Amino acid sequence: MILVAMASVYLEARWSIIEGRWRAQVDLLPVFAAYAALHGGRRVMVGVALVSGTWLDLLSANPLGTSLLSLTLTSFILHGAHEMILKGQLAAQSFICFSAGALNTFMSVLFLWGSGMEPLIGWGTPWQIMVNALMCGLVGPFLFIILNQLDRWVSYEPMAKPWHRTVVEVKRNRHYH
Amino acid sequence: MLKYPNIITVCSVILAGAFLLSLPVRVNSQLKWMVAGVFLPFLGLAETVGQPVEAARKLVVSKQEILRENQRLRRELQGVKIAMLQKEAVLSENILLREAIGWKKKQPWRLLPARVLVQDPSNWWRSLYINVGTDDGVVESVPVLSPMGLVGKVEQVGRHRSLVRLVGDPHCRVAAMLSKGRGNSGDEEAHGTIMPGRDTSFNPRLVYFQHLPSSAELHPGTKVVTSGMGGGFPRGIHIGHIIDSRFSGVGLFAEARVRLTVDLNRLEMVWLKLPESSEPQKPSEVDTPSMLPLP
Numbered sequence: 408m409i410l411v412a413m414a415s416v417y418l419e420a421r422w423s424i425i426e427g428r429w430r431a432q433v434d435l436l437p438v439f440a441a442y443a444a445l446h447g448g449r450r451v452m453v454g455v456a457l458v459s460g461t462w463l464d465l466l467s468a469n470p471l472g473t474s475l476l477s478l479t480l481t482s483f484i485l486h487g488a489h490e491m492i493l494k495g496q497l498a499a500q501s502f503i504c505f506s507a508g509a510l511n512t513f514m515s516v517l518f519l520w521g522s523g524m525e526p527l528i529g530w531g532t533p534w535q536i537m538v539n540a541l542m543c544g545l546v547g548p549f550l551f552i553i554l555n556q557l558d559r560w561v562s563y564e565p566m567a568k569p570w571h572r573t574v575v576e577v578k579r580n581r582h583y584h
Numbered sequence: 585m586l587k588y589p590n591i592i593t594v595c596s597v598i599l600a601g602a603f604l605l606s607l608p609v610r611v612n613s614q615l616k617w618m619v620a621g622v623f624l625p626f627l628g629l630a631e632t633v634g635q636p637v638e639a640a641r642k643l644v645v646s647k648q649e650i651l652r653e654n655q656r657l658r659r660e661l662q663g664v665k666i667a668m669l670q671k672e673a674v675l676s677e678n679i680l681l682r683e684a685i686g687w688k689k690k691q692p693w694r695l696l697p698a699r700v701l702v703q704d705p706s707n708w709w710r711s712l713y714i715n716v717g718t719d720d721g722v723v724e725s726v727p728v729l730s731p732m733g734l735v736g737k738v739e740q741v742g743r744h745r746s747l748v749r750l751v752g753d754p755h756c757r758v759a760a761m762l763s764k765g766r767g768n769s770g771d772e773e774a775h776g777t778i779m780p781g782r783d784t785s786f787n788p789r790l791v792y793f794q795h796l797p798s799s800a801e802l803h804p805g806t807k808v809v810t811s812g813m814g815g816g817f818p819r820g821i822h823i824g825h826i827i828d829s830r831f832s833g834v835g836l837f838a839e840a841r842v843r844l845t846v847d848l849n850r851l852e853m854v855w856l857k858l859p860e861s862s863e864p865q866k867p868s869e870v871d872t873p874s875m876l877p878l879p
Protein backbone atom coordinates (compact mmCIF):
# COMPACT_ATOMS: atom_id res chain seq x y z
CA MET A 408 0.00 0.00 0.00
CA ILE A 409 2.85 2.34 0.87
CA LEU A 410 4.46 1.70 -2.52
CA VAL A 411 1.18 2.49 -4.32
CA ALA A 412 0.84 5.67 -2.25
CA MET A 413 4.38 6.71 -3.15
CA ALA A 414 3.76 5.99 -6.82
CA SER A 415 0.60 8.14 -6.74
CA VAL A 416 2.53 11.06 -5.20
CA TYR A 417 5.23 10.77 -7.84
CA LEU A 418 2.64 10.71 -10.64
CA GLU A 419 1.01 13.85 -9.21
CA ALA A 420 4.37 15.60 -9.13
CA ARG A 421 5.49 14.43 -12.57
CA TRP A 422 2.33 14.97 -14.59
CA SER A 423 0.05 17.63 -13.16
CA ILE A 424 -2.88 16.67 -15.39
CA ILE A 425 -5.64 18.13 -13.29
CA GLU A 426 -3.88 21.34 -12.31
CA GLY A 427 -4.06 23.05 -15.70
CA ARG A 428 -7.83 22.78 -16.06
CA TRP A 429 -9.05 22.83 -12.47
CA ARG A 430 -6.49 25.24 -11.05
CA ALA A 431 -5.87 22.81 -8.23
CA GLN A 432 -3.36 20.06 -7.66
CA VAL A 433 -4.90 16.84 -6.36
CA ASP A 434 -3.29 14.92 -3.52
CA LEU A 435 -4.56 11.35 -3.11
CA LEU A 436 -2.57 10.52 0.02
CA PRO A 437 -5.60 11.17 2.30
CA VAL A 438 -7.33 8.23 0.58
CA PHE A 439 -4.46 5.96 1.63
CA ALA A 440 -4.60 7.39 5.13
CA ALA A 441 -8.35 6.66 5.22
CA TYR A 442 -7.78 3.10 4.00
CA ALA A 443 -5.14 2.55 6.66
CA ALA A 444 -7.52 3.96 9.29
CA LEU A 445 -10.34 1.63 8.28
CA HIS A 446 -8.41 -1.55 7.55
CA GLY A 447 -5.22 -1.33 9.53
CA GLY A 448 -4.01 -0.81 13.03
CA ARG A 449 -1.90 1.80 14.73
CA ARG A 450 1.34 0.67 13.09
CA VAL A 451 -0.10 0.70 9.58
CA MET A 452 -1.50 4.22 10.05
CA VAL A 453 1.79 5.62 11.35
CA GLY A 454 3.75 3.70 8.71
CA VAL A 455 1.69 5.10 5.84
CA ALA A 456 1.84 8.64 7.25
CA LEU A 457 5.56 8.44 7.96
CA VAL A 458 6.79 6.98 4.68
CA SER A 459 4.37 8.48 2.16
CA GLY A 460 4.16 11.79 4.03
CA THR A 461 7.96 12.12 4.07
CA TRP A 462 8.05 11.18 0.39
CA LEU A 463 5.54 13.94 -0.38
CA ASP A 464 7.55 16.47 1.62
CA LEU A 465 10.71 15.44 -0.24
CA LEU A 466 9.12 16.06 -3.62
CA SER A 467 7.57 19.33 -2.48
CA ALA A 468 8.86 22.51 -0.86
CA ASN A 469 7.09 21.55 2.39
CA PRO A 470 9.29 21.50 5.47
CA LEU A 471 9.90 17.98 6.73
CA GLY A 472 7.15 16.81 9.08
CA THR A 473 4.19 18.71 7.58
CA SER A 474 2.54 15.76 5.86
CA LEU A 475 3.49 13.35 8.64
CA LEU A 476 1.50 15.43 11.11
CA SER A 477 -1.55 16.03 8.93
CA LEU A 478 -1.78 12.45 7.63
CA THR A 479 -1.38 10.91 11.08
CA LEU A 480 -4.03 13.13 12.58
CA THR A 481 -6.39 12.48 9.65
CA SER A 482 -6.05 8.69 9.96
CA PHE A 483 -6.42 8.69 13.75
CA ILE A 484 -9.51 10.90 13.59
CA LEU A 485 -11.08 8.49 11.07
CA HIS A 486 -9.87 5.48 13.06
CA GLY A 487 -11.70 6.78 16.12
CA ALA A 488 -14.98 6.12 14.34
CA HIS A 489 -14.05 3.12 12.21
CA GLU A 490 -16.28 0.68 14.09
CA MET A 491 -19.34 2.80 13.42
CA ILE A 492 -18.79 3.14 9.71
CA LEU A 493 -20.16 0.83 7.05
CA LYS A 494 -16.80 0.53 5.42
CA GLY A 495 -17.94 -1.89 2.75
CA GLN A 496 -20.47 0.56 1.31
CA LEU A 497 -19.42 2.58 -1.72
CA ALA A 498 -21.17 5.75 -0.54
CA ALA A 499 -19.62 5.47 2.92
CA GLN A 500 -16.15 5.02 1.43
CA SER A 501 -16.68 8.00 -0.80
CA PHE A 502 -17.78 10.13 2.16
CA ILE A 503 -14.79 9.01 4.26
CA CYS A 504 -12.35 9.83 1.44
CA PHE A 505 -14.04 13.20 0.86
CA SER A 506 -13.67 14.04 4.57
CA ALA A 507 -10.07 12.82 4.63
CA GLY A 508 -9.21 14.94 1.56
CA ALA A 509 -10.69 18.10 3.04
CA LEU A 510 -9.31 17.52 6.54
CA ASN A 511 -5.77 16.67 5.45
CA THR A 512 -5.40 19.67 3.12
CA PHE A 513 -6.87 22.03 5.68
CA MET A 514 -4.55 20.76 8.43
CA SER A 515 -1.46 20.94 6.20
CA VAL A 516 -2.16 24.60 5.37
CA LEU A 517 -2.88 25.29 9.04
CA PHE A 518 0.40 23.75 10.23
CA LEU A 519 2.43 25.58 7.59
CA TRP A 520 0.75 28.87 8.39
CA GLY A 521 1.16 28.24 12.13
CA SER A 522 4.88 27.53 11.76
CA GLY A 523 5.38 30.85 9.96
CA MET A 524 6.19 29.35 6.55
CA GLU A 525 3.97 31.80 4.59
CA PRO A 526 2.26 29.32 2.26
CA LEU A 527 0.43 30.60 -0.82
CA ILE A 528 -3.05 31.24 0.57
CA GLY A 529 -5.66 33.26 -1.27
CA TRP A 530 -9.07 33.18 -2.91
CA GLY A 531 -8.15 29.91 -4.57
CA THR A 532 -7.41 28.01 -1.36
CA PRO A 533 -11.05 27.05 -0.46
CA TRP A 534 -11.57 26.01 -4.08
CA GLN A 535 -8.43 23.86 -4.00
CA ILE A 536 -9.50 22.22 -0.73
CA MET A 537 -12.92 21.50 -2.25
CA VAL A 538 -11.50 20.09 -5.52
CA ASN A 539 -9.08 17.90 -3.57
CA ALA A 540 -11.85 16.61 -1.31
CA LEU A 541 -14.14 15.92 -4.29
CA MET A 542 -11.42 14.10 -6.21
CA CYS A 543 -10.57 12.02 -3.13
CA GLY A 544 -14.28 11.23 -2.72
CA LEU A 545 -14.56 10.17 -6.37
CA VAL A 546 -11.32 8.23 -6.71
CA GLY A 547 -11.31 6.83 -3.15
CA PRO A 548 -13.75 3.89 -3.60
CA PHE A 549 -11.88 2.71 -6.73
CA LEU A 550 -8.57 2.91 -4.90
CA PHE A 551 -10.15 0.97 -2.03
CA ILE A 552 -11.07 -1.82 -4.49
CA ILE A 553 -7.50 -1.91 -5.83
CA LEU A 554 -6.00 -1.86 -2.35
CA ASN A 555 -8.37 -4.61 -1.17
CA GLN A 556 -7.32 -6.73 -4.13
CA LEU A 557 -3.64 -6.06 -3.44
CA ASP A 558 -4.21 -6.93 0.20
CA ARG A 559 -5.79 -10.25 -0.85
CA TRP A 560 -2.84 -11.05 -3.09
CA VAL A 561 -0.15 -10.42 -0.54
CA SER A 562 -1.77 -11.54 2.68
CA TYR A 563 -2.12 -15.06 4.03
CA GLU A 564 -5.61 -16.50 3.81
CA PRO A 565 -6.43 -18.58 6.87
CA MET A 566 -7.83 -22.05 6.36
CA ALA A 567 -11.46 -22.66 7.14
CA LYS A 568 -12.12 -24.19 10.55
CA PRO A 569 -15.14 -26.44 10.18
CA TRP A 570 -15.23 -27.32 13.88
CA HIS A 571 -15.88 -23.74 14.86
CA ARG A 572 -18.49 -22.48 12.46
CA THR A 573 -21.02 -20.30 14.09
CA VAL A 574 -23.15 -19.90 10.97
CA VAL A 575 -23.90 -23.57 10.48
CA GLU A 576 -27.22 -24.61 11.84
CA VAL A 577 -27.21 -28.18 13.09
CA LYS A 578 -30.46 -29.81 12.13
CA ARG A 579 -31.53 -32.79 14.10
CA ASN A 580 -34.11 -35.28 12.98
CA ARG A 581 -35.04 -38.82 13.76
CA HIS A 582 -31.99 -40.23 11.89
CA TYR A 583 -29.42 -38.11 13.69
CA HIS A 584 -29.55 -37.52 17.39
CA MET B 585 -13.11 5.77 20.53
CA LEU B 586 -9.32 6.06 20.70
CA LYS B 587 -7.61 3.52 22.93
CA TYR B 588 -4.79 4.35 25.32
CA PRO B 589 -1.90 3.10 23.07
CA ASN B 590 -3.38 5.03 20.15
CA ILE B 591 -3.44 8.23 22.21
CA ILE B 592 0.23 7.73 23.11
CA THR B 593 1.10 7.18 19.42
CA VAL B 594 -0.81 10.29 18.32
CA CYS B 595 0.87 12.39 21.01
CA SER B 596 4.32 11.08 20.01
CA VAL B 597 3.72 11.88 16.33
CA ILE B 598 2.39 15.35 17.19
CA LEU B 599 5.47 16.03 19.31
CA ALA B 600 7.81 14.76 16.57
CA GLY B 601 6.00 16.80 13.90
CA ALA B 602 5.94 19.93 16.04
CA PHE B 603 9.65 19.53 16.76
CA LEU B 604 10.45 19.19 13.04
CA LEU B 605 8.31 22.20 12.12
CA SER B 606 9.81 24.33 14.88
CA LEU B 607 13.36 23.76 13.56
CA PRO B 608 14.94 26.69 11.71
CA VAL B 609 14.28 26.55 7.97
CA ARG B 610 17.94 25.90 7.13
CA VAL B 611 18.24 23.05 9.63
CA ASN B 612 14.97 21.53 8.43
CA SER B 613 16.10 21.68 4.79
CA GLN B 614 19.46 20.08 5.65
CA LEU B 615 17.62 17.33 7.46
CA LYS B 616 15.41 16.95 4.42
CA TRP B 617 18.41 16.41 2.14
CA MET B 618 19.72 13.80 4.59
CA VAL B 619 16.37 11.97 4.60
CA ALA B 620 16.31 12.23 0.80
CA GLY B 621 19.42 10.04 0.84
CA VAL B 622 17.34 7.25 2.41
CA PHE B 623 14.75 7.64 -0.36
CA LEU B 624 17.38 7.79 -3.11
CA PRO B 625 16.61 4.28 -4.47
CA PHE B 626 12.96 5.26 -4.84
CA LEU B 627 13.90 8.52 -6.58
CA GLY B 628 16.15 6.59 -8.95
CA LEU B 629 13.48 3.97 -9.56
CA ALA B 630 10.83 6.63 -10.19
CA GLU B 631 13.13 8.36 -12.67
CA THR B 632 13.97 5.11 -14.44
CA VAL B 633 10.30 4.16 -14.73
CA GLY B 634 9.22 7.72 -15.56
CA GLN B 635 11.48 8.17 -18.58
CA PRO B 636 10.10 5.28 -20.68
CA VAL B 637 6.56 6.31 -19.71
CA GLU B 638 7.31 9.85 -20.88
CA ALA B 639 8.84 8.49 -24.08
CA ALA B 640 5.78 6.30 -24.66
CA ARG B 641 3.51 9.29 -24.11
CA LYS B 642 5.42 11.23 -26.77
CA LEU B 643 5.06 8.35 -29.23
CA VAL B 644 1.31 8.92 -29.28
CA VAL B 645 1.71 12.43 -30.78
CA SER B 646 0.42 12.53 -34.36
CA LYS B 647 2.77 13.03 -37.30
CA GLN B 648 0.78 16.05 -38.41
CA GLU B 649 1.36 17.71 -35.07
CA ILE B 650 5.10 16.99 -35.24
CA LEU B 651 5.27 18.51 -38.74
CA ARG B 652 3.41 21.61 -37.55
CA GLU B 653 5.78 21.92 -34.60
CA ASN B 654 8.74 21.43 -36.91
CA GLN B 655 7.57 24.24 -39.22
CA ARG B 656 7.01 26.56 -36.29
CA LEU B 657 10.47 25.82 -34.91
CA ARG B 658 12.08 26.42 -38.31
CA ARG B 659 10.39 29.82 -38.54
CA GLU B 660 11.47 30.63 -35.00
CA LEU B 661 15.05 29.54 -35.64
CA GLN B 662 15.32 31.76 -38.71
CA GLY B 663 13.95 34.69 -36.72
CA VAL B 664 16.45 34.04 -33.93
CA LYS B 665 19.34 33.82 -36.43
CA ILE B 666 18.41 37.21 -37.87
CA ALA B 667 18.06 38.68 -34.37
CA MET B 668 21.50 37.25 -33.47
CA LEU B 669 23.04 38.99 -36.48
CA GLN B 670 21.56 42.27 -35.29
CA LYS B 671 22.73 41.60 -31.73
CA GLU B 672 26.26 40.80 -32.82
CA ALA B 673 26.50 44.22 -34.44
CA VAL B 674 25.13 45.88 -31.30
CA LEU B 675 27.50 43.85 -29.13
CA SER B 676 30.60 44.81 -31.09
CA GLU B 677 29.47 48.45 -30.97
CA ASN B 678 28.95 48.09 -27.22
CA ILE B 679 32.46 46.67 -26.75
CA LEU B 680 33.97 49.54 -28.74
CA LEU B 681 32.07 52.13 -26.72
CA ARG B 682 33.04 50.48 -23.42
CA GLU B 683 36.68 50.52 -24.47
CA ALA B 684 36.36 54.18 -25.49
CA ILE B 685 34.94 55.18 -22.09
CA GLY B 686 37.22 52.81 -20.22
CA TRP B 687 34.48 50.65 -18.69
CA LYS B 688 35.15 47.07 -17.72
CA LYS B 689 34.18 44.59 -20.42
CA LYS B 690 31.08 42.62 -19.44
CA GLN B 691 31.40 38.87 -19.33
CA PRO B 692 28.85 36.78 -21.22
CA TRP B 693 26.46 34.70 -19.17
CA ARG B 694 27.47 31.21 -18.18
CA LEU B 695 24.31 29.16 -18.59
CA LEU B 696 23.70 25.63 -17.43
CA PRO B 697 20.77 23.61 -18.81
CA ALA B 698 18.69 21.57 -16.39
CA ARG B 699 15.82 19.15 -16.77
CA VAL B 700 12.74 19.51 -14.60
CA LEU B 701 12.38 16.40 -12.45
CA VAL B 702 9.10 17.05 -10.63
CA GLN B 703 6.72 19.95 -10.04
CA ASP B 704 5.54 20.65 -6.51
CA PRO B 705 2.57 18.39 -5.78
CA SER B 706 1.18 20.86 -3.19
CA ASN B 707 -1.12 23.75 -3.93
CA TRP B 708 0.56 26.19 -1.57
CA TRP B 709 4.05 26.31 -3.13
CA ARG B 710 5.22 27.12 -6.62
CA SER B 711 8.43 25.16 -6.90
CA LEU B 712 10.12 22.37 -8.81
CA TYR B 713 13.16 20.12 -8.62
CA ILE B 714 15.83 20.10 -11.31
CA ASN B 715 18.49 17.51 -12.09
CA VAL B 716 21.60 19.60 -11.36
CA GLY B 717 23.29 20.35 -8.06
CA THR B 718 26.54 21.30 -6.40
CA ASP B 719 28.45 18.82 -8.58
CA ASP B 720 27.48 20.91 -11.62
CA GLY B 721 28.51 24.19 -10.00
CA VAL B 722 25.06 25.26 -8.81
CA VAL B 723 24.92 27.48 -5.74
CA GLU B 724 22.00 28.95 -3.79
CA SER B 725 20.06 31.97 -5.16
CA VAL B 726 21.14 31.35 -8.77
CA PRO B 727 18.57 32.82 -11.22
CA VAL B 728 16.62 30.29 -13.28
CA LEU B 729 15.54 31.29 -16.78
CA SER B 730 13.72 29.98 -19.82
CA PRO B 731 13.82 31.39 -23.36
CA MET B 732 10.49 33.12 -22.59
CA GLY B 733 11.69 34.89 -19.45
CA LEU B 734 12.32 34.57 -15.75
CA VAL B 735 11.39 31.29 -14.04
CA GLY B 736 12.63 31.73 -10.46
CA LYS B 737 15.67 31.12 -8.30
CA VAL B 738 17.45 28.15 -6.75
CA GLU B 739 16.72 27.89 -3.04
CA GLN B 740 18.17 24.58 -1.87
CA VAL B 741 21.00 22.71 -3.52
CA GLY B 742 21.82 19.03 -3.17
CA ARG B 743 24.58 17.11 -4.94
CA HIS B 744 22.52 16.11 -7.96
CA ARG B 745 19.24 18.01 -7.58
CA SER B 746 18.12 21.46 -6.56
CA LEU B 747 14.89 23.07 -5.43
CA VAL B 748 13.78 26.02 -7.55
CA ARG B 749 11.29 28.56 -6.19
CA LEU B 750 9.21 29.88 -9.06
CA VAL B 751 8.09 33.46 -9.57
CA GLY B 752 4.81 33.76 -7.67
CA ASP B 753 5.98 31.66 -4.72
CA PRO B 754 5.88 33.54 -1.40
CA HIS B 755 9.62 32.81 -0.99
CA CYS B 756 10.63 34.25 -4.36
CA ARG B 757 10.27 38.02 -4.53
CA VAL B 758 11.74 39.78 -7.52
CA ALA B 759 12.87 43.39 -7.82
CA ALA B 760 11.29 44.57 -11.07
CA MET B 761 10.69 47.66 -13.19
CA LEU B 762 8.69 48.71 -16.18
CA SER B 763 10.51 48.21 -19.44
CA LYS B 764 11.66 51.43 -21.11
CA GLY B 765 10.51 50.08 -24.45
CA ARG B 766 7.10 50.20 -26.08
CA GLY B 767 4.20 51.23 -23.90
CA ASN B 768 6.13 53.20 -21.28
CA SER B 769 6.59 56.81 -22.22
CA GLY B 770 7.76 58.01 -18.80
CA ASP B 771 11.37 59.08 -18.41
CA GLU B 772 11.61 57.85 -14.84
CA GLU B 773 11.88 54.12 -14.24
CA ALA B 774 9.17 52.76 -11.95
CA HIS B 775 10.63 50.15 -9.60
CA GLY B 776 8.67 47.72 -7.47
CA THR B 777 8.50 44.13 -6.26
CA ILE B 778 6.94 41.12 -7.91
CA MET B 779 5.21 38.98 -5.30
CA PRO B 780 2.19 36.68 -5.02
CA GLY B 781 -1.21 38.22 -4.44
CA ARG B 782 -4.78 37.22 -3.66
CA ASP B 783 -5.37 35.60 -7.07
CA THR B 784 -2.01 33.82 -7.40
CA SER B 785 -3.23 30.71 -5.57
CA PHE B 786 -6.00 30.39 -8.16
CA ASN B 787 -4.03 31.39 -11.25
CA PRO B 788 -0.31 30.60 -11.04
CA ARG B 789 0.46 32.90 -13.99
CA LEU B 790 -0.90 35.93 -12.15
CA VAL B 791 1.43 37.86 -9.83
CA TYR B 792 1.35 41.30 -8.28
CA PHE B 793 3.71 44.17 -9.04
CA GLN B 794 3.70 46.10 -5.76
CA HIS B 795 5.27 49.11 -4.03
CA LEU B 796 5.17 51.18 -7.21
CA PRO B 797 5.10 54.98 -6.99
CA SER B 798 1.58 56.33 -7.47
CA SER B 799 2.85 58.47 -10.36
CA ALA B 800 3.91 55.41 -12.39
CA GLU B 801 2.23 55.01 -15.77
CA LEU B 802 0.80 51.52 -15.60
CA HIS B 803 -0.79 50.80 -18.97
CA PRO B 804 -2.13 47.32 -19.71
CA GLY B 805 0.34 45.46 -21.90
CA THR B 806 3.43 47.24 -20.56
CA LYS B 807 6.39 44.92 -20.30
CA VAL B 808 7.79 44.20 -16.82
CA VAL B 809 11.45 43.21 -16.49
CA THR B 810 13.88 42.55 -13.64
CA SER B 811 15.52 45.70 -12.31
CA GLY B 812 18.73 44.08 -11.09
CA MET B 813 18.36 45.79 -7.71
CA GLY B 814 19.35 43.73 -4.71
CA GLY B 815 21.68 41.65 -6.84
CA GLY B 816 19.44 38.58 -6.95
CA PHE B 817 18.59 38.71 -10.62
CA PRO B 818 20.41 40.38 -13.53
CA ARG B 819 18.77 43.44 -15.04
CA GLY B 820 16.45 43.26 -18.01
CA ILE B 821 15.02 39.72 -17.89
CA HIS B 822 11.45 39.58 -19.13
CA ILE B 823 8.90 38.74 -16.40
CA GLY B 824 5.49 39.50 -17.87
CA HIS B 825 2.94 42.11 -18.97
CA ILE B 826 0.68 44.34 -16.93
CA ILE B 827 -3.01 43.40 -17.02
CA ASP B 828 -4.51 46.13 -14.83
CA SER B 829 -3.55 48.41 -11.97
CA ARG B 830 -4.98 50.25 -8.97
CA PHE B 831 -3.89 52.41 -6.04
CA SER B 832 -3.12 50.60 -2.81
CA GLY B 833 -3.30 51.81 0.76
CA VAL B 834 -4.30 55.46 0.96
CA GLY B 835 -3.06 56.21 -2.53
CA LEU B 836 0.64 56.41 -1.68
CA PHE B 837 1.51 53.40 -3.80
CA ALA B 838 0.20 51.71 -6.90
CA GLU B 839 0.00 48.01 -7.64
CA ALA B 840 -0.52 46.11 -10.86
CA ARG B 841 -1.49 42.60 -11.79
CA VAL B 842 1.08 41.01 -14.08
CA ARG B 843 0.64 37.97 -16.32
CA LEU B 844 3.85 35.95 -16.45
CA THR B 845 5.27 35.21 -19.90
CA VAL B 846 6.44 31.74 -18.85
CA ASP B 847 3.82 29.06 -18.32
CA LEU B 848 5.30 27.56 -15.18
CA ASN B 849 3.13 24.43 -15.38
CA ARG B 850 4.59 23.33 -18.70
CA LEU B 851 8.29 23.65 -18.02
CA GLU B 852 10.43 20.73 -19.11
CA MET B 853 13.82 22.41 -19.30
CA VAL B 854 15.27 25.51 -17.66
CA TRP B 855 18.57 27.41 -17.74
CA LEU B 856 20.58 28.45 -14.71
CA LYS B 857 22.68 31.60 -14.89
CA LEU B 858 25.76 30.54 -12.98
CA PRO B 859 27.97 33.10 -11.26
CA GLU B 860 31.23 33.77 -13.11
CA SER B 861 33.38 32.43 -10.27
CA SER B 862 31.64 29.07 -9.82
CA GLU B 863 33.33 26.26 -11.73
CA PRO B 864 31.50 23.00 -12.33
CA GLN B 865 33.28 19.90 -11.09
CA LYS B 866 32.19 17.89 -14.10
CA PRO B 867 30.89 18.90 -17.53
CA SER B 868 27.15 18.92 -18.14
CA GLU B 869 25.61 15.93 -19.87
CA VAL B 870 23.69 18.11 -22.31
CA ASP B 871 25.66 19.65 -25.15
CA THR B 872 24.39 23.19 -25.42
CA PRO B 873 25.79 26.65 -26.03
CA SER B 874 27.03 27.64 -22.59
CA MET B 875 28.11 31.14 -23.55
CA LEU B 876 25.36 33.47 -24.62
CA PRO B 877 25.76 37.21 -25.10
CA LEU B 878 24.13 39.69 -22.80
CA PRO B 879 20.77 40.96 -23.97
